[in-house]
Amino acid sequence: MNYYKKTLFYLLVIIITVWSIFPFLWILLTSIKPPFQIMQLPPVFPTTITLGAYKNVLLKSYFPHYLFNSFMVSLSTVFITIPIALLAAYSISRFSFRGKTSILFMIIILFTLPSISLVAALYKLFYTLGWINLPISLIVTYSANNFPLAFFLLVKYLDKIPTDMDCSALIDGCTYFQAFRYIITPLSLPGVISAAVLIFIFCWNEFLFALTFTLDESSRLASVGIALFQGTFEVPWGDIAAASVIVTLPLLLFLLFFQKYIVQGLTAGALKG
């Protein structure tokens, strides 16, 4: 790469980064501005910093409870989806059987189905089952909804693990399940972690189903909670901004912590080992 190309490349990277990060920075600024400066035009850089909005959100509202709900629902979804997706991916990656193509086709259909087309039917279903306002309605929906993503990521990852590993395990005396458990599962760990983190993030951010199925404050998720902050007479922008920052923090920590695995998992098959 010559000098100009390099400059252009970094310039583009900077523009894209700023472009994506600017809204978040704006929210961060809003959350620490004193209330009277928030709606001021033209916008000003805050001269004094206040943590009032954070105090409101964390101490005087149900928001911590919403966070807890989000956390439990997302985590449950991950723990249900990943094992099922890993088993499914193993069988698709390693065995050939009748109906394999049609199964793959159905999973792709599930993947492309827009959520909005399911909302009404699912609402009716959960209403009949008496699951409205119960976290299980969301856990079930999210697990099904995120299964294709986890499945495809894991199939791609497992395809990268040479079949000699399985053969070797079989010859060493394993059954197929033991080969899966002692050899394939540990080897697919980076893929599993990246799929788990992605699913967690998707559940954490999900809004439509959460808004529709959980009407109570007791079962509300953080994503919906933020949207419903607004009162009748005023919109508490400071509190909303503070809640938005708080809701992002766990994801940031996750990404930082698992970054290595996520990149490994997502680029599986892209490069030769």
Next chain:
Amino acid sequence: MKIKLQDVIKLYNNHYVAVNKLNLDISSGEFLVVLGPSGSGKSTTLNMLAGLEIPTSGHIFFNERIVNNVPPGKRDIALVFQNYALYPHMKSYDNIAFPLRIRKEKDLHQRVIKTAEMLGLSALLHKYPKELSGGERQRIALARALVRNPQVFLMDEPLSNLDARLRLSARGELKKLQRQRNITTIYVTHDQTEALTLGDRIVIMDKGNLQQTGTPDEIYQKPHNTFVASFIGAPPMNMVQVQKYTTHSFILENTTIEFPTPLPDQTNLILGIRPENLTIVPADAQFIMPCTVEHIEYLGNESIGHIKINPTTIWYAKNMGEGIKTGGEAGLKFSPDDAHWFDSVTRKRIA
């Protein structure tokens, strides 16, 4: 353990013949090398012996028992893979211990240590496979195969990922080990040197068909057909199609060549001579066939002459008389006893 393959056929997708009616008897303690180019069905044969593939028809016997559908773990075999297939998430110790652990066998620790000592691996036991060199990985794979004292030892080109120098010493070690333990061994390779040096017997396969079975010497001295003749030997056997003219002469590309001994009783023949049996002599000396010297390759301890016997056929010769120059006319001398004759249609040896 003695092994017998009876009319074993393996089809892929119901039509592609990977192995065609293979019959083999392997005696107990024998070192059998299966040699063939890629696509010859040698690896499929090995996988069927290992239980990783199930024959489409035919039977595989271990001693008197049919094992066609016995899973790999229950066959009392070990397999060394070409890429070693060590488990990357386990240290060497755990890799070697894995077959014992999964079978819940006794004296695990002593047996791992003993096997590691025998192969000189004691210092490497706490390392992960990625921290080891190719030769070390290969020996860990060997240790994992040996630790259980299997009845049959299967190897799928275990030396092909080593560099040339290491391969030579590994070959020696492998042969010594097999003699000590006296385990029935089936070794698959495409490398004729490995086949000739390691095998008690060699099986040569091509396109799923057995071509010849025999000791290395038989295979080298009396190849059954042109495929075996051209596959064994470096450089390969020189061959050319000729027409018989009289009992003592044949026609090679419009030239009649007198031959000292009677020719086989057939019109269309293939004449084969190994490069080591050919001598290039000056054009004014006594010779059997005329030729031109294209190129002389100097290899230190020997030279290989590239010679044209007709406009389209290049032969190789390993012996040279005095004063042979590139580009010049010369003659080829050989003993008639060293000539191999093949039928030009069936490509089979004419005795």
